[in-house]
Amino acid sequence: MKSETGFDHALFDRFPTKDERPEAEEEELKRIWCAPKGWEYLTVVNNNYVGIYYLGTAFLFFLLAGVLGLLMRVQLAAPLMHVLPQATYNQVFTMHGTVMMFLFAVPMVEAAGVLLLPQMLAARDLPFPRLSAYAFWAYAVGGLAFFGSLFIGLAPDGGWFMYPPLTSKAFSPGINTDFWLLGIGFIEISAIAGAIEIIVGVLRHRAPGMSLDKMPIFAWAMLVFAVMIVIAFPSVILATLLLEIERAFNWPFFDATRGGDPLLWQHLFWFFGHPEVYIIFLPAAGMMSMIIPTVARAELVGYRLIVLAMVATGFISFGVWAHHMFATGLPPMTAGFFSAASMAVSLPAGIQVFSWIATFAVGKPRFNTPGLFAMGSVVIFVSGGLTGVMVALVPFDWQVHDTYFIVAHLHYVLIGGMVFPLFAAMYYWIPMVSRRPLSERWGRWIFGLMFAGMNIAFMPMHLSGLMGMPRRVYTYLPGSGWDVLNLVSTLGAFMLAAGVLLFLIDMARNFRLAPDDGEAGNVFGAGTLEWLPTALYSTRSIPVVRSREPLWDDPSISDNVEQGRYFLPRSATGRRETIVTSPLLAEPQYLQIMPGPSFWPFAAALLTAGFFLALTVQAYLFAGVSAVLGVLAVIRWLSETDIRVPEREVDIGAGIRVPTYATGPQTHGWWAMTILLIVLGMIFAMALFGLAFLWSNQPSFWTKPPALSGAVPLALGYVAIVIAAGATRLLHRRGAVWAVVPVIAAAALAPVLLWLDIGVWLKTLAPDASGQGAAVYALLTLQGMIVGIAALMALYLGWRKMRGLIVDGASNTLDLVCMFTAYVGAQGLVATLFARAIGA
Amino acid sequence: MKTWAILLGGLLVWAVHFFGLYAIAEFAPSRMLTVILTVPCLAAEALLLIYALRLDRDEAFTRWRRSVAVGGTGLGLVAVLWQALPPWFSG
Ligand code: HEM
Numbered sequence: 001m002k003s004e005t006g007f008d009h010a011l012f013d014r015f016p017t018k019d020e021r022p023e024a025e026e027e028e029l030k031r032i033w034c035a036p037k038g039w040e041y042l043t044v045v046n047n048n049y050v051g052i053y054y055l056g057t058a059f060l061f062f063l064l065a066g067v068l069g070l071l072m073r074v075q076l077a078a079p080l081m082h083v084l085p086q087a088t089y090n091q092v093f094t095m096h097g098t099v100m101m102f103l104f105a106v107p108m109v110e111a112a113g114v115l116l117l118p119q120m121l122a123a124r125d126l127p128f129p130r131l132s133a134y135a136f137w138a139y140a141v142g143g144l145a146f147f148g149s150l151f152i153g154l155a156p157d158g159g160w161f162m163y164p165p166l167t168s169k170a171f172s173p174g175i176n177t178d179f180w181l182l183g184i185g186f187i188e189i190s191a192i193a194g195a196i197e198i199i200v201g202v203l204r205h206r207a208p209g210m211s212l213d214k215m216p217i218f219a220w221a222m223l224v225f226a227v228m229i230v231i232a233f234p235s236v237i238l239a240t241l242l243l244e245i246e247r248a249f250n251w252p253f254f255d256a257t258r259g260g261d262p263l264l265w266q267h268l269f270w271f272f273g274h275p276e277v278y279i280i281f282l283p284a285a286g287m288m289s290m291i292i293p294t295v296a297r298a299e300l301v302g303y304r305l306i307v308l309a310m311v312a313t314g315f316i317s318f319g320v321w322a323h324h325m326f327a328t329g330l331p332p333m334t335a336g337f338f339s340a341a342s343m344a345v346s347l348p349a350g351i352q353v354f355s356w357i358a359t360f361a362v363g364k365p366r367f368n369t370p371g372l373f374a375m376g377s378v379v380i381f382v383s384g385g386l387t388g389v390m391v392a393l394v395p396f397d398w399q400v401h402d403t404y405f406i407v408a409h410l411h412y413v414l415i416g417g418m419v420f421p422l423f424a425a426m427y428y429w430i431p432m433v434s435r436r437p438l439s440e441r442w443g444r445w446i447f448g449l450m451f452a453g454m455n456i457a458f459m460p461m462h463l464s465g466l467m468g469m470p471r472r473v474y475t476y477l478p479g480s481g482w483d484v485l486n487l488v489s490t491l492g493a494f495m496l497a498a499g500v501l502l503f504l505i506d507m508a509r510n511f512r513l514a515p516d517d518g519e520a521g522n523v524f525g526a527g528t529l530e531w532l533p534t535a536l537y538s539t540r541s542i543p544v545v546r547s548r549e550p551l552w553d554d555p556s557i558s559d560n561v562e563q564g565r566y567f568l569p570r571s572a573t574g575r576r577e578t579i580v581t582s583p584l585l586a587e588p589q590y591l592q593i594m595p596g597p598s599f600w601p602f603a604a605a606l607l608t609a610g611f612f613l614a615l616t617v618q619a620y621l622f623a624g625v626s627a628v629l630g631v632l633a634v635i636r637w638l639s640e641t642d643i644r645v646p647e648r649e650v651d652i653g654a655g656i657r658v659p660t661y662a663t664g665p666q667t668h669g670w671w672a673m674t675i676l677l678i679v680l681g682m683i684f685a686m687a688l689f690g691l692a693f694l695w696s697n698q699p700s701f702w703t704k705p706p707a708l709s710g711a712v713p714l715a716l717g718y719v720a721i722v723i724a725a726g727a728t729r730l731l732h733r734r735g736a737v738w739a740v741v742p743v744i745a746a747a748a749l750a751p752v753l754l755w756l757d758i759g760v761w762l763k764t765l766a767p768d769a770s771g772q773g774a775a776v777y778a779l780l781t782l783q784g785m786i787v788g789i790a791a792l793m794a795l796y797l798g799w800r801k802m803r804g805l806i807v808d809g810a811s812n813t814l815d816l817v818c819m820f821t822a823y824v825g826a827q828g829l830v831a832t833l834f835a836r837a838i839g840a
Numbered sequence: 841m842k843t844w845a846i847l848l849g850g851l852l853v854w855a856v857h858f859f860g861l862y863a864i865a866e867f868a869p870s871r872m873l874t875v876i877l878t879v880p881c882l883a884a885e886a887l888l889l890i891y892a893l894r895l896d897r898d899e900a901f902t903r904w905r906r907s908v909a910v911g912g913t914g915l916g917l918v919a920v921l922w923q924a925l926p927p928w929f930s931g
Binding site: 001002211212213304305307308311312315316318319331333334336337339340341344347348584585692693696 | 843847848851852854855858859861862864865866867869874899900901904905907908911912915919922923925926927929
C-alpha cells in the first residue's frame, strides 16, 4: 500500500505481538487515568465523564422542553382554555422551540460524539479534553440560567427564530429578547468548541490502519456534522451580535426605515437554521447506520453511497436556506433556485433511507428495542420528508406557511430524524457504559407508546393546518372545526410523554454507570471498536484496524487488545497520551501528551457564563470583572499545555518509535487553529454579505464611502502584519532568539491601523445613521475583537518567551500566534478595501 | 489535499454554481448570466467525472476513493443541471 507519511505498512504485521505484557503496565495506566473523587468531579476532563455529563444535561433539557410542549397542548386541548395566559404562551413556545433546538438536539448529538468517538476510534480520548470540559460547563451553566428566565417571566417571546422587527427594541422593549440573543450566542460558542474537538479527533485520532474507507459511519456523520457547524453557526453568531448591537446602541441593521432590512436577519438566521436541521439529522442517521447492521445481522448496504450521501447533504443543505422565506416575496428567480435545491436535498436523505431498508431486507432483523426504534424512525422521518417535498413547492408553501401543517412537518422530521434514533441509540449503547442493559420488555412498551403517541399527536396537525389553524396562537374560537383535532393531538402528546416517563423509570431501575470496567458489554453482538473491553484509559492497547467491523472479522481481537498486544500497551511517558495518526490512512505520526484534570476549564466556563448573563441584565461592572477573570483562567489553563517531555522519541509497541512532540501543519493544534480561523472567516464573510445585501436592497440610503485610494497606507500596514507573522516563524526556525519580536510588533500595529480607519469613517458616516453605517462599523467591531485577542496572544507569547518556554523545536504556541496574527492582517485588509469599494 | 479534492471536487463545483446563481439572482438577475455560469460548471463536472473514472482502483482505499469521487461528480453534474433550469420556467 502506498504510504501517506512514509510509514511502512508492513510494520502493522507485527501485531498482535506474541510476548506477555507485565501486569504493572496496566496498573500504571489505571493510576494515570484514575477516577475522580469528591469535588474532582468538577475538574474531570476525560470523555467517559464529560460525555455522560453532557448527555445527561442535554436529556434534562429535552424533558424540560417536553414539559413546555405538554403545557401548550393542554392550553390548546379545547377552545378558549385559560391554562396559559397569552404572554406566557408566547414565552413557552419560544422557549420550547429554542431549548429543543439549541439546548437539546445539537448538544445531545455532540455529547454522543464526545462519549462514543474515542471508543469507536480506539483513542484514549479526544484531542482537547479540556476544551470538551469547557464546552460542557459553559453550555450547562449558560443553558440552565437561560432556562431560568422562564421562572422570572423574562423568557424570550419572539419565537425560536426571533424575527425583527418584532424583536427590535421598539416592539420588544424588555430584556426577554436579550436573554435569547446573548444566551444563544454564547451557547453557540460552546457548540463550535465541540465541533473543533470532533473534527480534529476524527481526522487525527483514529486507530492505526483505520483509513477513511474503514471509518465507522458514525464517525463520518460526526465529521460532516462538525464541519457543518463550523460553516453554519458563525452566521447565527453574527446575527445575534448584530441584533444585540441594534438593541443596545441603535445601529439600524434591520430597521427598514433607516436603510437596514429585516430580511437580512432572515437570511443570516436561515443560513444557519436550515443546515441546523441536517446538523441534527446527520449524527442521528450515523447512529442508525451503526445500529441497523447489528440489529439486522448484516453488513450495511451501500457504505460508500452513505458516505457520499452524508457529504452531499452537508453541501446541498447550504443551498436551501431561503426556502423558509418563500412567503416574503423573494424574486422569482431566487425562489426557483432555492426550490430546486430544496428538492435535490431529499435525494441524499433518500439514499440513506433506502440503504437502511435494504440492510433490513438482506439481513435477519431482530425486533428488539433498538431495532423497533430504528424502524419507527424510518417511518416517521420519511413521512416528514414527504411533507418537506410538498412545502418545497413554492405555491403550496404559500398556502400552509405559518400554519399547523408546518408544526406537524417539523415534528415529524425532528422526532423521526433525531428523537427516535436517539432512543434507539440509548437502548443500543447503554450496555457499553452501564453494568446492566435496559429492559427489553419495557423497551417494547415504551416504543409502542412513543410511536403511537407521536402519530396521534402530530398527524392531526396536518389537517388542522390545512384547515387554516395558524401556529403560535394561544387559543382559538369554538366552531372552527379544529376542536376534535386539537383534543386528539393533546391525548397523543400525553401518550408520547407516558413513553418517556416509563423510559425514565427503566433508567432508574437499570442504569448503573460503570466508567471503570464492569459494563454489560456487547450484548447485541456488534462489530465496531467501541465494544472492545474498556476502562477509564479506553482500551488497554490500541488495535491495528484491518476492516470496517473488526470484531466480526477477527474474533480474537478483544482478547489481544485486552492482553496489550497492540499499540501503546503501557504509558510510554508516564502521562496521559494517545497516538496521533495521519488523516487519510491513519498512519502513526506522533504521541500526543494529553492534559489531565484541571479546575481552570470549569472556572473559565463559569466566568464566561457570568459575563454573558451580566451583560443581559446590564450589570456591566460584574460583566467586566468576569471577562478579565475569565481571560486569566484561560491563560492559566493554557500555560499547562504545549509542554515537552524529556523522552524525545518513544516505543509505541512492537519496536515502532514515534516522536513525543511535533510542530507545523501536521500537528493537532495547527488543525484546531485552522478550523478556528475558518469560523472567524465565516463570521466575517457573513458580515461582508450583510453590507452587500443592504447596498443592493437599500440603495437610496447609501452614502458615498471614503475613496479607495486613501486606504493604500492602511492596506500596506495590514500586509506588513501578515509578512511580520510569517517572518517570525521563519526566524524562529532559523534559530533567531528575537524571533518573537516581529509578531509582537504586528499585534501592536493592528490596533493603530484600526484606530486610523475608524477615524476616517467617523468623518463620513455615523454607525446609527443608516444600515450602511451600522454594517461598516460592524466590520470594524469584528476587527476590533480579533485585534484584542491578537494582543492578548502576543502578551502570552512574550510571557512564554521570558519563561524560556519558546525554545528550538518547541514552537507550537508561536506557530499558532503567528497564524492568528496573520489572519488579523488579512481580515483587516479585506475589510478596509471592501467597505470602501461597495457603492463607491 | 489531493485526495480531499478528488473526494469533494464535484460537490465543490456544485457549491460554486449555487452561490453564483444566488449572487446573480440577488444582485444582477439575468438568464444569460446564469447560462454563462452554468456552462463552465457543467464542463468542470464532466471533466472531473472523466478524471474520477480513470483513477486507480488497485487497493481497497483507492477503489473506495474512486467510487465516492465518481458518485460526487455524477451527483454534482445532475444537480448543476437541475438548478440551472428554474430561470427558464419562471417569469
Ligand atoms: C413531547 C413532544 C412535543 C410536543 C408535545 C411538542 C409540541 C409543540 C407545539 C404544540 C408547538 C407549536 C407551538 C405553537 O406554534 O403555538 C411546537 C413547536 C415547536 N416544537 Fe415541539 N413538541 C414536542 C417535541 C419537539 C421536539 C423533540 C422538537 C425538536 C427537537 C421540537 C421543536 C419545536 C420547534 C422548533 C417548534 C417551533 C417553535 C416556534 O414556533 O418558535 N418539539 N411544539
